[in-house]
Amino acid sequence: MDLFTFTLQTGEVSVAFSPEPSVTAFGPEGGIYVVDKHTEPLLRRCAGFDPKAPLVSLEPGEDHKSLDSIQKILTAALDASLGRDSLFIGFGGGVITDMAAFAASLYMRGARLELVPTTLLSMVDAAIGGKTGIDFGNAKNCVGTFYPASLIRVSVSYLASLSEAEFRSGLAEVMKTALLYAPKLFQIMQERREHILSRDPDLMLEVVKRCVQAKARVVERDLKESGERMYLNLGHTFGHALESVAGFGRVSHGDAVAWGIGRALNLGLRLGITDPEYLTDVLPVLESYGWCTAPVHPALSGGDRSRELLAAMKNDKKKKGGAVRFILQREMNSTLAQTVSDEDVLAVLS
Ligand code: GLY
Numbered sequence: 359m360d361l362f363t364f365t366l367q368t369g370e371v372s373v374a375f376s377p378e379p380s381v382t383a384f385g386p387e388g389g390i391y392v393v394d395k396h397t398e399p400l401l402r403r404c405a406g407f408d409p410k411a412p413l414v415s416l417e418p419g420e421d422h423k424s425l426d427s428i429q430k431i432l433t434a435a436l437d438a439s440l441g442r443d444s445l446f447i448g449f450g451g452g453v454i455t456d457m458a459a460f461a462a463s464l465y466m467r468g469a470r471l472e473l474v475p476t477t478l479l480s481m482v483d484a485a486i487g488g489k490t491g492i493d494f495g496n497a498k499n500c501v502g503t504f505y506p507a508s509l510i511r512v513s514v515s516y517l518a519s520l521s522e523a524e525f526r527s528g529l530a531e532v533m534k535t536a537l538l539y540a541p542k543l544f545q546i547m548q549e550r551r552e553h554i555l556s557r558d559p560d561l562m563l564e565v566v567k568r569c570v571q572a573k574a575r576v577v578e579r580d581l582k583e584s585g586e587r588m589y590l591n592l593g594h595t596f597g598h599a600l601e602s603v604a605g606f607g608r609v610s611h612g613d614a615v616a617w618g619i620g621r622a623l624n625l626g627l628r629l630g631i632t633d634p635e636y637l638t639d640v641l642p643v644l645e646s647y648g649w650c651t652a653p654v655h656p657a658l659s660g661g662d663r664s665r666e667l668l669a670a671m672k673n674d675k676k677k678k679g680g681a682v683r684f685i686l687q688r689e690m691n692s693t694l695a696q697t698v699s700d701e702d703v704l705a706v707l708s
Contacts (some may be wrong), residue, residue, distance in 0.1 A: 362567070364574035366488065366581050372509050372572050373486070375563065379513040380405040381447050389445035389470075392458035394418040394602055397450040397476050400516065404449075404474075412491035414440040416454070422604075423453045423493045425501075435469070442466035448507075451477035451524070452484030456502070458702035459490035463505035471507040476516040478528020478546050478562075479612075482535065483590075485510050487577035498598075504582055512570070514562045525555050525557065527612030529647065532569055536620060537640065539572040541690055548643050555647075589693045592685040593618030599670035604657040616649035624653070624706045625698060626686040636689040652708055664707035668700060 360375040368636040381391075383406045391413040401407055414434045416427050435444070444467050448458020455473045462471040475485040477650045491502020517525065536543035549553060553561045562674050573590070597618030600609060609617075623640060626632030643649045650656060654663075658675060671682050683695040684703075 362570060364576070364578055366506050366578060368488065368504075368506050368581070369508065371574070373504050373574075374509065374511050375567065376511070376513055377515060377559075378405060378465070379403070379474070379515060380511060381449065381474060382408055382445065382509065384408055384411055384445055384512075385665070387443040387445070388412075388438065388440050389447060390414065390431070390438060390440060392416070392431055392446065392448045392450075392454060392461065394422075396448050397454065400476060400519075401449045401474075404574070412440075416457070418453070420453060420493065420498075423457060423491075423499075425492060425494070425705045427457055428461050428464070428492060431457065432465055435461070435465050440465070442469055445470045445472060447472045447474065448485075449474040449476065451475070451482070452480040455480050455485045456489065456491050456499070459488075459505050459507060460492060460502055463490055463503040468505070471505065472509045472511065473507040474511045474513075477520060477524050478517055478566070479524070479531055480528075481512050481514075481566050482528060483531045483573065486570055486573045487587075488581060504583075506577075513567060514559055514566055517557050517559075517562055523610040523612070526647075527610050527615075529554070530593070530612035530615040530619075530649070532565055533616060533647075534590070535569045535572050536593055537619065537687065537690055538589055538693055539575070539691060540568055543568045543572075544640075544643070544690060546675050547647075551646055584647070588683070588695055589685055592687070592693065593620075593622055593681060595671050595684055596621040596667070599667045600655055600657065602670045602673075603663055603666045604655070609655065609657040613649060614646070614655075617645055617651070617655050620644055620649070620651040621653070621706050622684060622686060625684060625702060626688070628702055628705060629698065631686050631688055635688070640690075662708050664704050667707055668703055671703070 362373045394416045446462035449453045462469045473485045475481040488504045488506030491499040494501040524659050593615045597614035600614045681697045684698050
C-alpha cells in the first residue's frame with residue numbers, strides 16, 4: 359500500500375492508495391458503515407468488511423443529502439451502542455462521504471472517521487480536506503462542519519464503474535486543480551487525453567495522487583477557508599449558476615464547472631488580469647474534452663439568460679460581505695479573488 363500523509367490543525371490525515379478496495383476492520387470499540395444503495399454492493403465485496411456490523415444504506419443522490427439521512431445514521435449508531443471511540447466509515451461519492459463525516463463529527467461530539475471515496479470527484483476533492491455537510495432549505499451544503507477523516511482509502515479500481523457523467527464531473531475538478539496548482543497535471547491532461555478518457559488505471563492513479571497532494575497543501579495552509587481555499591471554487595460561481603438556471607440535472611456538475619472555468623478566464627481577460635496567451639493555451643484543452651467554452655451554454659435556451667445567471671450568482675453561498683467574489687487567474691498557478699461589476703459579468707455571458 360502506498361501512503362501519503364499530511365497534517366492539518368486538527369491532526370494527521372493519511373491517504374492510502376491501493377489497487378484492491380479495502381476498509382479497516384472494526385476493533386472491539388466497533389463502528390458503522392455509511393453507504394448508498396449503489397455503493398453497498400461494492401462495500402460488501404471489500405477486504406475487511408464485517409457483515410455483522412451496523413450499516414446504514416441511504417437512497418443515492420443529492421435529494422437525500424438531508425438532516426433526515428443524518429438522523430438515520432445517528433440513530434443506527436446509538437442503537438448499536440457505539441461510543442466516541444467507534445469508527446464511522448463513509449463509503450461512496452461526495453454525498454455519502456460528506457454525510458458520514460458530518461454524522462461522525464456530531465456523534466458523541468466526534469467519533470473516529472474513515473472515508474472511502476468511490477467517485478473521481480470524491481477522490482480528488484470532496485473526501486479531501488474535511489468539509490462535511492448537508493443541503494438545507496434551498497442551499498447546497500449550507501449546514502455542516504470541518505471534520506477531517508484520519509484515513510482516506512483510495513482505490514482507482516472504482517473508476518471503471520462510473521457513468522460517463524460522473525467521470526467527467528471528476529475530470530472537471532482535476533482540470534481545476536491543474537490550473538490552480540499543477541502545471542504537470544495540465545500537461546498530462548493536454549497530452550494524454552485518450553488515456554485519461556479510457557480511464558487507464560496507472561495514469562488515473564498518477565492523476566488522483568497529484569490532485570490529492572495539491573489539495574492537501576491548500577487545506578494544510580487554510581483548512582477553514584479563510585483565504586486561499588476559496589480558490590478551489592474556480593469555475594464554480596459560473597458553474598453553479600448554470601446548473602441552477604438550466605435546471606438541476608440538465609447539465610452535469612463537471613460540464614458546468616468546466617464551462618465556468620472558461621467564463622472565469624474570459625472575465626479575467628476582459629478585466630486585463632488574465633494573460634491572453636494563457637487563455638489560448640487552456641481553451642483548446644477544455645474543448646478537446648468536449649466542454650463548452652462559448653459564452654452561451656447549449657443547455658440554456660430561450661433567448662438571453664445572462665441576467666438570470668447573474669441573479670443566481672448573487673445567491674451563491676460563497677458571498678463575503680454581501681458581494682460575490684470571483685476566482686480569477688493571471689495565469690496557471692497565479693490566482694486571485696475579487697468582486698466584479700455586473701456589467702463585466704454580463705459581458706462574458708452573451
Ligand atoms: N471543494 C472545495 C473545497 O474543498 O474547498
